[in-house]
Amino acid sequence: MSFVSVENLFHSYGRRPILERINLTAEKGEFLSLVGASGCGKSTFLRLLLAQEQPSRGSIRIDGAPPATEPDRARGVVFQRYSVFPHMTVRENIVAGESLSRPLGRFFGAGARAARARADAVLERIGLGHVAQAYPATLSGGMQQRLAIGQALVAKPLVLLLDEPFGALDPGTRLSMHDFLLELRAETGMTVFMVTHDLEEGFKLGDRVLVFDKPRWDPTDPEAFGATITYDFDARNGGIPFQTIKEDIHVHRPSEA
């Protein structure tokens, strides 16, 4: 069974269909970019993956677990904004990635010291060591998103869900965030779903690019039908397919002999 499997997913708000007949499987470690016109339901799909909302029909399974009914630690998330806690310092935000799941939401004594040390190591890794004591509001947009990604990863989620994480950043910062994300991904081998409205970004970062669009269109009532995944591009090797030969049927493998 696939790591993430979406089966026959429908979602509507009231009587208005947003998503219809979505079927999708993703393997562990895959990076999927989700693109599509504004308002076509990409964020909605991400909220369903997140289990922040329940689909009208169909199911989403991650790692074979039964469909989730609310957000949990299996799902990490970074939104375009408001993804870190403004009342915690940068270091506290990273510690929160581990501590919020504890009974009172914090570590005590030696545990707290150890968690701070681990957080400092993470901060060094994500390049925020020098602002450990600062509050997020004093950081630039790029640094805030770095922090948000770091915080999400500290909790070791099974999938990382990103909703236009770099949408509010200037082009230069965006590029350095791409490198940052690619590096982290190479280190952790995590499974990522990223919504973006930037096709180029989608192809650059993703292994696959999923296009959301409405397959049926009623000119008298544009809202009569929902969107589905109309294309599923292989985006590896710069989007040029068949560059890696995966011949596993006719090749003789010495180890199996």
Add this chain to the structure above:
Amino acid sequence: MRLINRRPGPALRAFLALLPFLAVFAVYAVASDIRLTENPSDRLLPAPSTIVETAARLFTEPDRRSGRILLWHDTAISLQRLALGVGIAALSGLVFGLAIGLLPHVRAALGGFVAVVSMIPPLAILPILFIAFGLGELSKVMLIILGITPFLIRDLSQRVAEIPTEQIVKAQTLGASSAVIALRVALPQVLPRLVQSVRLSLGPAWLFLIAAEAIASDLGLGYRIFLVRRYLAMDVILTYVLWITLLAFALDWALRALSRRAFPWAGAAA
């Protein structure tokens, strides 16, 4: 240059800030002078010098009958009532605000109720309080509590509900329970707002305190003012009014300072 773009310099700003105070003082001094020249025994507008003398006496000389300096006793008991009332109101505002803001079931049950209750004019139920709780301390503190708690609950629950959904969802993905979200995400973020709402409700709190003391008490700032009214002791009344104003201003200032020191992150934003 447009008027909206003209800004006073530091010196002018200080002068402008003082101006209304000076103007009120001047008007009072002149009016008092006019009345006193017409009738030296006039009691309605005592001369500023008389007020200063009275104030000095009130602050330092003990009462002949009880041997206590009444002003300090009045101040202590009034502040105690105010602190109790506002403290209990703030605490319940916080607890109910968090519950209503975070828990849909509690919101469904209490949201409308609080909105309706906050429309009851507190002074209208003062007689009920006196009947129910007697004329002692309890009814005065209760008036303050009932008077400002609905406002605090509404304000804080709204603030909790305004916390971006993204943050609440993020906390859930980090494994936070409802209690942890309340304690570690929502509570710290509404505390600055609590201080601000308490500052806003101090005005009404003083109003309810003085009203309750005026009607049934034997000590307290409000009681004293309404007591000496019978003797037309304007100098005493004005001293008390100025003193209460000073106390209220100091409280407000202290809360603002506290908020700045305790919540440095709140000022960093925007």
